[in-house]
Amino acid sequence: MSVLIKKAKIVDAGKATEGDVYIEGNRIVDVGDVKNGKHDVVIDGKGKAVIPGLINTHTHAAMVLFRGYADDMPLMEWLQEKIWPLEKKLKPDHIYCGTKLACLEMIKSGTTAFNDMYFEVESIARAVEEMGMRACISSAFFDFFDEQRLEENLKRVEEDLKKLKNFKNVIPAVGPHAPYTVSLKGLKASAELARNYDALIHFHLAETKEEIEEFRKKNGRSIVKALDEIGFLNRRLIAAHCVWLSESEIELMAERKVSISHCPVSNMKLCVGSTLDYSAMKKSKLNVTLGTDGAASNNNLNMFEEMKFAALLQKYHYNDPTLLNAKEAFEIATVNGAKALGVKAGLVEPGYLADLVILDLKKPCLTPGHNLIADIVYSTNGTCDTVIIDGKVVMENGIVEGEEEIMEDAQKAALDLIS
Amino acid sequence: MSVLIKKAKIVDAGKATEGDVYIEGNRIVDVGDVKNGKHDVVIDGKGKAVIPGLINTHTHAAMVLFRGYADDMPLMEWLQEKIWPLEKKLKPDHIYCGTKLACLEMIKSGTTAFNDMYFEVESIARAVEEMGMRACISSAFFDFFDEQRLEENLKRVEEDLKKLKNFKNVIPAVGPHAPYTVSLKGLKASAELARNYDALIHFHLAETKEEIEEFRKKNGRSIVKALDEIGFLNRRLIAAHCVWLSESEIELMAERKVSISHCPVSNMKLCVGSTLDYSAMKKSKLNVTLGTDGAASNNNLNMFEEMKFAALLQKYHYNDPTLLNAKEAFEIATVNGAKALGVKAGLVEPGYLADLVILDLKKPCLTPGHNLIADIVYSTNGTCDTVIIDGKVVMENGIVEGEEEIMEDAQKAALDLIS
Known part of the structure; x- marks a missing residue:
């Protein structure tokens, strides 16, 4: 499976830049100006930031x-x-x-x-x-x-x-x-x-x-x-x-x-x-x-x-x-x-595991956006848009498959414990 | 204008209960079991909590x-x-x-x-x-x-x-x-x-x-x-x-x-x-x-x-x-x-200003929900569903009218300042 994130802000502990992120299998393969080709998933990065999970x-x-x-x-x-x-x-x-x-x-x-x-x-x-x-x-x-x-x-x-x-x-x-x-x-x-x-x-x-x-x-x-x-x-x-x-x-x-x-x-x-x-x-x-x-x-x-x-x-x-x-x-x-x-993750760099988070920057608390790392640490409430783990999209537009059932089951389990 | 919030959890610093909240003009008029009538706005409170703004x-x-x-x-x-x-x-x-x-x-x-x-x-x-x-x-x-x-x-x-x-x-x-x-x-x-x-x-x-x-x-x-x-x-x-x-x-x-x-x-x-x-x-x-x-x-x-x-x-x-x-x-x-x-607000009580916030409780960080006040203080990230100020709905389902333009204008103003 391949994923291309197009034209996003890219931020990790070592850099703040803009460009594409290309993922093949469970790894980041290319970061920067990625040539268009055929990809299983294409994500528009406009107004968004890609950060390491x-x-x-x-x-x-x-x-x-x-x-x-x-x-x-x-x-x-x-x-x-x-x-x-x-x-x-x-x-x-x-x-x-x-x-x-x-x-x-x-x-x-x-x-x-x-x-x-x-x-x-x-x-x-x-x-x-x-x-x-x-x-x-x-x-x-x-x-x-x-x-x-x-x-x-x-x-x-x-x-x-x-x-x-x-x-x-x-x-x-x-x-x-x-x-x-x-x-x-x-x-x-x-x-x-x-x-x-x-x-x-x-x-x-x-x-x-x-x-x-x-x-x-x-x-x-x-x-x-x-x-x-x-x-x-x-x-x-x-x-x-x-x-x-x-x-x-x-x-x-x-x-x-x-x-x-x-x-x-x-x-x-x-x-x-x-x-x-x-x-x-x-x-x-x-x-x-x-x-x-x-x-x-x-x-x-x-x-x-x-x-x-x-x-x-x-x-x-x-x-x-x-x-x-x-x-x-x-x-x-x-x-x-x-x-x-002991895993090669935590940076948005070729060769690193594709464990990535995409943030929607169109939020009041991330505006005006003078410094994205400061905004991430001091301003955001942690709401994320898309999450990719091991190269797979596990959350898209803030929704995880089956989330309601997971919450219901946990609530039942918790009530069972205190009953 | 009248607003009826039906069958929600109601929480303020003095109580945690369940019921309806009825607003007329800019005031809370009734809390508890409100008789159905004709209302300008009816909000289903199922799975939600009403708290003071x-x-x-x-x-x-x-x-x-x-x-x-x-x-x-x-x-x-x-x-x-x-x-x-x-x-x-x-x-x-x-x-x-x-x-x-x-x-x-x-x-x-x-x-x-x-x-x-x-x-x-x-x-x-x-x-x-x-x-x-x-x-x-x-x-x-x-x-x-x-x-x-x-x-x-x-x-x-x-x-x-x-x-x-x-x-x-x-x-x-x-x-x-x-x-x-x-x-x-x-x-x-x-x-x-x-x-x-x-x-x-x-x-x-x-x-x-x-x-x-x-x-x-x-x-x-x-x-x-x-x-x-x-x-x-x-x-x-x-x-x-x-x-x-x-x-x-x-x-x-x-x-x-x-x-x-x-x-x-x-x-x-x-x-x-x-x-x-x-x-x-x-x-x-x-x-x-x-x-x-x-x-x-x-x-x-x-x-x-x-x-x-x-x-x-x-x-x-x-x-x-x-x-x-x-x-x-x-x-x-x-x-x-x-x-x-010096305003009569901050409680969900009849006679108080209708400055209210509705939280969607179907969130992982608010599950299982043993204690709503503890969840509000220690767990939530502050994402709100609906906000009512002075009896008027100013945010519905997380959206404020004209929000994109407000962010864009502020960003322009900020860039103008640092240029």
């Missing part, structure tokens, strides 16, 4: 079912009284319906790939494949420092990794939950599993001060140092949050080629007490990417909104309006995310 | 022309090198075109009334009237502590107040800019003008620490105390920002029935160094309202986004997830704003 590097997609169920509460009360009781009732079909809704929401707001951590990976992968998205799916586990529990979980995770290999555009991952729920032995085993199955690792790290301090009290050294000793820090790791790292820890993680996922909305809503040290990360060349976290703590999966929060939270926290400028916010949401997932 | 209590509407022109810069450099040189070139027609674009953007994102401070009030008022909006328009002035300049400005402002009386749904106001640009004499004269013309006052207050400290150094007392001495603090005043007030100043302003306009996005983007002490304001019963500030420092006029920023910034800054909950965020953006403007 946004990449959400930390979420728990199916948690959209809990959206708005409990807000404005202290973290532990929220988890223990509201979220965990619901999660205990989750069946594979809930997760399938929830993940489809999440995919729909992401496509509508210009996200083409995401990094998920949840349970029932086959249900997740089936939803992802049906929606035509790209995703890294990790099989979440907790051992709660119990050897037997660890053993059972590792068996399940290994089976999950094998199952995930069967799905299209799915990147398998191991999902040890966090330092306070998984033993060092479990983390070491996760790193080994990831290596053996050529998988990624999705992990929560340094989200709260208590987590960092308790680890040090229990283990006599910093969590980052301990992770390095067991070979956990490497290019396979995507560590979410990371708001409580020291400069030397940031440098070590950069050396080890770790990627981190920044989740500013969730961090603000759940009051983790600090924010990313983006300047130190930039200096160390640590790969910073962007995530929404689950909808229960956001409460949406809108990466455009997340870019704005990321840029403004840096400025506010460090009292410097020049920090994390619009171009950098766009970069962490696109090409850096692709790097974390 | 949002009220933006601090903006400089025409500055949408500068959207994205300069970002991520230190405040003074941004003003002196970028914004002020452009503002010097502004002609009445630029302001008219810019304000129309701003009105269009506000209507599209569910704002029905706003509080503006800018120049050329007749151009602003003409745009507001043509767009069918409600606005408080203040004639901005600076005297820079120069008596002659003050005299000239007061004459112009008085003329402006008279002119503004001729426009429909326009509330006239005096707009002394800020404590660091207007003398106490100018502020006292503003209070007198406002009283004489039954007008409001729109003012920037306590936006930065420097402003507060310099005033005290120069005048030997706090700005709030000085304002009280000259009779400036009263129910006519809407003071924007107010992030550097002490608890006793907050109490005094509450006693004097002042309204304040919180602008979290602008405060974060421009790095004012602190945020609102919402808890103290709530305790004192100070009327807190919400504003976007101008698009040059936001960069949009989306009040849904602003509610989310307001709620999350409180939580983050004070490290307490229970602060400024969704219902309170909705309240400051609706009924509190109406109180500041």
Whole structure:
């Protein structure tokens, strides 16, 4: 299949230009002045912009079912009284319906790939494949420092990794939950599993001060140092949050080629007490990417909104309006995310995956259009026109096939859970 | 003219229910189970929610022309090198075109009334009237502590107040800019003008620490105390920002029935160094309202986004997830704003102005819909279906009459300014 987008504005973290974009199969083949020929799909780019699809590097997609169920509460009360009781009732079909809704929401707001951590990976992968998205799916586990529990979980995770290999555009991952729920032995085993199955690792790290301090009290050294000793820090790791790292820890993680996922909305809503040290990360060349976290703590999966929060939270926290400028916010949401997932995407360049978003620029909030990257980060509400993933048009003129049914099914699943 | 909205969800800061909303002329006449009769307009509310229109209590509407022109810069450099040189070139027609674009953007994102401070009030008022909006328009002035300049400005402002009386749904106001640009004499004269013309006052207050400290150094007392001495603090005043007030100043302003306009996005983007002490304001019963500030420092006029920023910034800054909950965020953006403007709006109740917004709930980010107020504050991107102002439908199914031309004219005006 071939797609030609004619005469659009083309914007990625490296350029802002105008021209055509030509796609063959699942790749961008040509950008600029493309000779007319016969193409399966031709899209008029007049008054539109082509940008790389946004990449959400930390979420728990199916948690959209809990959206708005409990807000404005202290973290532990929220988890223990509201979220965990619901999660205990989750069946594979809930997760399938929830993940489809999440995919729909992401496509509508210009996200083409995401990094998920949840349970029932086959249900997740089936939803992802049906929606035509790209995703890294990790099989979440907790051992709660119990050897037997660890053993059972590792068996399940290994089976999950094998199952995930069967799905299209799915990147398998191991999902040890966090330092306070998984033993060092479990983390070491996760790193080994990831290596053996050529998988990624999705992990929560340094989200709260208590987590960092308790680890040090229990283990006599910093969590980052301990992770390095067991070979956990490497290019396979995507560590979410990371708001409580020291400069030397940031440098070590950069050396080890770790990627981190920044989740500013969730961090603000759940009051983790600090924010990313983006300047130190930039200096160390640590790969910073962007995530929404689950909808229960956001409460949406809108990466455009997340870019704005990321840029403004840096400025506010460090009292410097020049920090994390619009171009950098766009970069962490696109090409850096692709790097974390190990896919050649995030730029509108020949040879890159055709994971693209087309924005209609005829919107009041995108007018007059002095600077398209600034408009994308600070002004748009994230409404997208057309979304192409892996070379296929998954949304056209704002409509995804079967969207009403997906919303209805998810609503039924959510009502079933709280009944 | 009469409008009947049938069988919708009805949500305001005081209730969440279902039923019909019946409008006659510019007022809501009945809410609940309305008997069918003959109505000029009947709107099917199935799968939709009716909410009060949002009220933006601090903006400089025409500055949408500068959207994205300069970002991520230190405040003074941004003003002196970028914004002020452009503002010097502004002609009445630029302001008219810019304000129309701003009105269009506000209507599209569910704002029905706003509080503006800018120049050329007749151009602003003409745009507001043509767009069918409600606005408080203040004639901005600076005297820079120069008596002659003050005299000239007061004459112009008085003329402006008279002119503004001729426009429909326009509330006239005096707009002394800020404590660091207007003398106490100018502020006292503003209070007198406002009283004489039954007008409001729109003012920037306590936006930065420097402003507060310099005033005290120069005048030997706090700005709030000085304002009280000259009779400036009263129910006519809407003071924007107010992030550097002490608890006793907050109490005094509450006693004097002042309204304040919180602008979290602008405060974060421009790095004012602190945020609102919402808890103290709530305790004192100070009327807190919400504003976007101008698009040059936001960069949009989306009040849904602003509610989310307001709620999350409180939580983050004070490290307490229970602060400024969704219902309170909705309240400051609706009924509190109406109180500041002195209009009976902001609730979906009989006798209130028919300034209403209809949201289509069949959106992924509003599914499953456990809590509509939480969804409105934390999840929606602000896309609205239908907007009614003063009993008239100004947007239907997301379309405002003449919107393409408004965008084109504003774009031309913006290009003319930077050429």
